[in-house]
Amino acid sequence: MWILFAFGSAVFAGLTAILAKMGIKNLDSNVATAVRTIVVLIFSWMMVFLVGSFDTLFDVSSKTLIFLILSGISTGASWLCYFKALQMGDVNKVTPIDKSSTLLTIVLAVIFLHEDITIFKVAAVLLIGTGTYLMIQKKTGGRVDKKSSLWMLYALLSAVFASLTAILGKIGIEGIESNLGTAVRTVVVLLMAWLVVFITKKQHTVKNIDKKSWLFLVLSGFATGGSWLCYYRALQDGPASVVVPIDKLSILVTIAFSYLFLKEKLTGKAAAGLTILVAGTLLLLF
DSSP states (O other), X not given: OHHHHHHHHHHHHHHHHHHHHHHSTTSOHHHHHHHHHHHHHHHHHHXXXXXXXXXXXXXXXXXXXXXXXXHHHHHHHHHHHHHHHHXXXXXXXXXXXXXXXXXXXXXXXXXXXXXXXXXXXXXXXXXHHHHHHHHXXXXXXXXXXXXXXXXXXXXXXXXXXXXXXXXXXXXXXXXXXXXXXXXXXXXXXXXXHHHHHHHTTOGGGGGGOOHHHXXXXXXXXXXXHHHHHHHHHHXXXXXXXXXXXXXXXXXXXXXXXXXXXSOOOXXXXXXXXXXXXXXXXXXXXX
């Protein structure tokens, strides 16, 4: 069943990127992240009460709680970087870099979780790395805007923090029901997101959010909540080095919707890169 949950996570995560991109066009990315997290928080705690796991909250060990908090901090950092990158760059270039967190996750899973390393994983890492490189390569020539290229830095930071999130989250949910673990982490993400908003003094811009942006942010929050619930349910039962790559297949959903709704097209090189990246991800299932 964990494989089904992993694929469910991928579908919802793919929708998240597109809905979020459409919701932050005229809005500060940190404010958008903070607003979305409120929706995710409500959604995740609602699931906790539906499955009846709230009563086990006070039985959570201090070790589990610490790792959930650390995972939440990593998630918050990843989100802030990811949505900043989305605001500055194209979805079909930001997403591949963010999904390259698979590479670091596999390495960390082998080191800290003692998961086996096989020839399939080594081959998959090479394919995913090659595919990502092809997808983000731009044509040579023309003037380069250094400011606009900052999206790549934010996307890379998002990938690093996402990798740490997966490992810390895997350790943190070993002694807790997955829905409850997700809800606890979301509290940390919410506090972190709003802290950044107040530090940057952007809280006054909330009242300027138009109805269309509100709609897409709320829908994005629900998609994120659905992705998280499926993701951590899969992570609780399955190996992190396999669950994470399946989740990263959300790139297929994202690319498809970016073409349909954002009119972003792939070059021949990028399409080849996408094919190689997906092949590497599927190889991990072996």
